[in-house]
Amino acid sequence: MFKRVLIANRGEVALRIIQACRKLKIETVAIYAKVEENSRFVQAADFTYCVGPNTAQSSYLNREGILMAALLSGADAIHPGYGFLAEDALFAEMCAECDLTFIGPKPAMIRLMADKAAAKNYAKTQGVPIIPGASAITSANQLKQAAQAVGYPVMLKASLGGGGKGMRVIYNEAHLQQKYHLIQEEAQQTFLNDAIYLEKYLTVARHIEVQILKDHVGNLQIVGDRECSLQLNHQKVVEESSATILQPQQRQQLYDLAKRLLAKLDYCGLGTLEFLFANQQFYFLEMNTRLQVEHGVTELTSGIDLVTTQIKLAAGQTVRPGILPFSGHAIEVRLNAQADAKQHLLATGKLTQFCFSATERIDTGYQKNDIIQPYYDALLAKLIVSATTREQAIAKMQQTLKHTHVTGVGTNLATLSQILNSPAYNANQIDIHFLEQMEGAVQ
Structure with a gap:
């Protein structure tokens, strides 16, 4: 069993992981943004390290800072919680390179399932039903043909999306091209990848x-x-x-x-x-x-x-x-x-x-x-x-x-x-x- 676990998260999930670690007699390390230094989860941990000033990008998404805190604290594992770096295959790989156990699946599994279109394609090869649609869309014309094939309404989604971001319902062809570019832009800004896919929109489910x-x-x-x-x-x-x-x-x-x-x-x-x-x-x-x-x-x-x-x-x-x-x-x-x-x-x-x-x-x-x-x-x-x-x-x-x-x-x-x-x-x-x-x- 691990001796010391760093929690790469904040708030209630950090407290939940601290509670679990106490049951297992594991010491805990909290990382935090400077603006949250008096938070409950920081006070509850055995060791604490500030990894940034305030924003998520500068703190809880700061891979290098988090790994440095893990190494300095003597942690032997990192629990990512949910959100932030929990489904970041690169971070899981970086943990392995630092001889730290990432408490989650292997990077290859994270990478496969993080790509929603790839995950659905894999499910289909295993005989698991998926909603009719099309992936790897690279042009407005291809999108138009795919929408016509499955029938309106359709849903456009960012392939690497999550948390409800990068999604739009399209009810007709009139605004299809406009929404396509909006989704691409949102996907690029949020997930650093503009790949999208289309699927049939189920009205009752x-x-x-x-x-x-x-x-x-x-x-x-x-x-x-x-x-x-x-x-x-x-x-x-x-x-x-x-x-x-x-x-x-x-x-x-x-x-x-x-x-x-x-x-x-x-x-x-x-x-x-x-x-x-x-x-x-x-x-x-x-x-x-x-x-x-x-x-x-x-x-x-x-x-x-x-x-x-x-x-x-x-x-x-x-x-x-x-x-x-x-x-x-x-x-x-x-x-x-x-x-x-x-x-x-x-x-x-x-x-x-x-x-x-x-x-x-x-x-x-x-x-x-x-x-x-x-x-x-x-x-x-x-x-x-x-x-x-x-x-x-x-x-x-x-x-x-x-x-x-x-x-x-x-x-x-x-x-x-x-x-x-x-x-x-x-x-x-x-x-x-x-x-x-x-x-x-x-x-």
Whole structure:
């Protein structure tokens, strides 16, 4: 087992990794931007190193600075968390060159799955269904022909995209060329690569995920599934475990697809396979080769500590192959700092009040009187509840939201309460467009 782990991240996920390392009696090293030197995760770590002034680019994306901190601190492994460098194959390679264990899969696996178009092409070769579309688009004419072939509406996506960036829905040919160039520019600016692909836009679909663990000898363990259909601007807002829409035979079909996709991959670590479920068919979307933001709901229904298990896998331990049983139902909502209810702009300022129900799981990197900076993501806290049934879990979350009080910055708390009290949500009559339609109805 590792002696000392550097955490190449910040906020609540850094605290979550520190918690896991303490369970394993591993010392922790926090890196931080100067502007966050008094943050909870910095105070909680055994050792700390400043790697930059404020922006993500100058700190949490500073590969060389992070590696220098790891070497100076005597760390023998690096946990990337999620976001930032978590799916950066180059960073994983640099870790190996410095004799540091990257807590994640091999760089080749990260590189394959980071390219969404390449990942889908690989899935197709393994007999896993993908949404009809076209990749390696290099001209507007080629794009036009591909769109005509699959039929409108279509979705344009950056091949190296993620986090909801580099995506546009196209409903007709009129603005196709204009959107094509906008996507290219956005992809180049955000991901330093302007490659895009096109796929059929599904008007009614559910977003379903499968959590997997695979060890270095090839044992594959499936740790349940999640429902992540409630999204705004392709960012998840509410997540559940399990996906109660699935019948037993559908769940088995989903797991069989996961096994088929991973069977020939030299993959070791934790990962998530994402699918769209439409017309009784599963379509592979992508694989995230890292810890998911919503991992907590799976932990509550499976009883597994996914972060400690992820660390153990990186240290060479194995898992029992098969499908892990799960029970009960868990729901997570993402409480975000939000300045504008319609445009979802990041709110900044001082948290003058930051109070939650003491009975549920609250994953947060903040505390009262903290300053919300403009440099990072909007996530303030993840509120997670579990119960025997979905109906009971919804009731618990409704109460949790009632006892949540945040002042000093704007939040999406009212939107979360609206979702949890929606008759359609309570009846499980949702899809990936549900929140957009709900917002449209309110406006």
